[in-house]
Amino acid sequence: MEQLIRKFVWGSRDGKPGLALLPWSTVQKSIDEGGLGFKDLYQQNKAFIMKIGFGLITNNSSLWVRVLKAKYKWEGVMPLSISWVSYSRFWSGVSAIWDELKECVTWDIRNGWSTDFWESIERIASVQPPRSDSGEDQLFWRWESNGQFSARSAYGYLISDTASGIDRIWRKIWKLKVPHRVRMFAWLFWHERLLTNAERVRRHMTTSAQCEICGCRREDMDHVLRQCVAAREVWCKIVPIAERDRFSRVAHREWLRTNLFDVSSTVGDEDWHVRFIITCWLLWKRRCCFVFESARGIGEDIIARGNVLVEEARRAFYVNIDTGGSAMEEVCWLRPPIGWIKVNVDAAVSTVEGLVGIGAVFRDDGGSWLFGFARFVGRCTVLVAELWAIHDGLAQAWGCGHRCVELESDNLEAVRMVNSNSNLLHEQGLFWQ
Numbered sequence: 391m392e393q394l395i396r397k398f399v400w401g402s403r404d405g406k407p408g409l410a411l412l413p414w415s416t417v418q419k420s421i422d423e424g425g426l427g428f429k430d431l432y433q434q435n436k437a438f439i440m441k442i443g444f445g446l447i448t449n450n451s452s453l454w455v456r457v458l459k460a461k462y463k464w465e466g467v468m469p470l471s472i473s474w475v476s477y478s479r480f481w482s483g484v485s486a487i488w489d490e491l492k493e494c495v496t497w498d499i500r501n502g503w504s505t506d507f508w509e510s511i512e513r514i515a516s517v518q519p520p521r522s523d524s525g526e527d528q529l530f531w532r533w534e535s536n537g538q539f540s541a542r543s544a545y546g547y548l549i550s551d552t553a554s555g556i557d558r559i560w561r562k563i564w565k566l567k568v569p570h571r572v573r574m575f576a577w578l579f580w581h582e583r584l585l586t587n588a589e590r591v592r593r594h595m596t597t598s599a600q601c602e603i604c605g606c607r608r609e610d611m612d613h614v615l616r617q618c619v620a621a622r623e624v625w626c627k628i629v630p631i632a633e634r635d636r637f638s639r640v641a642h643r644e645w646l647r648t649n650l651f652d653v654s655s656t657v658g659d660e661d662w663h664v665r666f667i668i669t670c671w672l673l674w675k676r677r678c679c680f681v682f683e684s685a686r687g688i689g690e691d692i693i694a695r696g697n698v699l700v701e702e703a704r705r706a707f708y709v710n711i712d713t714g715g716s717a718m719e720e721v722c723w724l725r726p727p728i729g730w731i732k733v734n735v736d737a738a739v740s741t742v743e744g745l746v747g748i749g750a751v752f753r754d755d756g757g758s759w760l761f762g763f764a765r766f767v768g769r770c771t772v773l774v775a776e777l778w779a780i781h782d783g784l785a786q787a788w789g790c791g792h793r794c795v796e797l798e799s800d801n802l803e804a805v806r807m808v809n810s811n812s813n814l815l816h817e818q819g820l821f822w823q
């Protein structure tokens with residue numbers, strides 16, 4: 391499973407897995423620690439086994455607990471060890487986490503009969519003296535305030551050793567109001583793991599760190615995105631003259647930080663950090679085009695393309711609520727009415743081959759994920775693709791028995807056609823029940 395996730399993150403080319411730009415242990419860290427928040431499946435599995443272990447010590451009336459305890463000659467409430475010379479894989483799994491499980495449970499001392507004095511001595515000062523009429527001692531889960539087991543808290547305990555510094559910068563990166571692929575770029579960018587020639591030399595993939603655009607001896611991130619002739623040419627046109635000197639001289643890391651996150655020292659307008667990261671992303675894309683596709687796209691006007699993308703990003707994240715044109719409202723997902731489900735559909739068209747894919751996500755009235763799908767449609771126009779997405783989304787919801795369905799599409803024309811039951815729908819060859 392982990393291999394599949396790795397392939398998904400790093401991609402693949404011609405059947406070969408893509409190059410891992412960061413150690414997997416970094417990717418597994420939480421968003422706040424600079425990772426992508428993928429679970430460590432080994433620890434996640436241990437957390438699930440802990441659930442079984444916790445059931446064994448607290449769930450005495452269940453049949454499965456009684457059967458296992460009889461089979462493995464269980465003694466006491468919480469034995470020190472449950473290892474056997476020969477046992478099933480299941481039992482070996484539970485006994486492997488036993489020591490960690492013991493760290494996670496603690497006694498609620500009532501009549502004091504089950505609690506070992508020496509084991510509990512640290513807690514005795516802080517609890518009521520045992521009383522024979524206050525019921526049996528209870529074991530409870532240490533990491534939840536209600537004393538009940540949760541896989542989430544067990545996982546948190548298991549990975550706590552590896553948790554490292556939380557940095558607010560990471561969350562800011564994922565909140566940048568830019569397309570997701572640009573955020574992904576910004577994430578790699580802040581980790582300083584773009585595959586420049588200097589980085590490729592470090593990984594023994596090549597022997598020359600030279601910049602292929604200007605011939606400079608060392609092509610590192612700072613060179614590609616700021617110092618290279620090709621980059622300077624672009625920045626010259628968008629950084630105001632008064633700022634230009636500081637912009638080109640400040641140290642690399644500081645340059646990234648101030649332009650990406652420091653709202654007070656933004657160079658240009660309020661969207662400066664959006665324009666900055668989009669321009670960096672376009673410079674990087676142009677560099678890759680130049681290196682891998684021998685100059686195709688080198689002539690592309692980064693500034694014009696940047697303007698389009700900044701405007702698109704602005705429109706995607708804000709809608710103008712028309713109060714004189716200046717007030718903006720952030721667009722976000724809203725819950726459907728109680729008892730309804732919401733379907734969000736979208737289509738994507740590859741501009742090169744014209745191939746189309748569609749997908750949908752289904753959520754309940756609490757916003758929880760129900761299911762989703764994605765499929766290949768073939769070659770068609772964007773409008774037809776959007777109509778297919780709406781069609782399949784509704785058909786799936788209907789097929790799963792949902793009758794109160796709210797559907798959202800970002801294609802106004804498609805929505806209008808569906809709402810007006812346009813004849814064009816039938817001409818498009820789509821059947822609408």
Ligand SMILES: [Zn+2]
Pocket residue numbers: 601602603604605606613617618619620
């Ligand atoms: Zn260069």
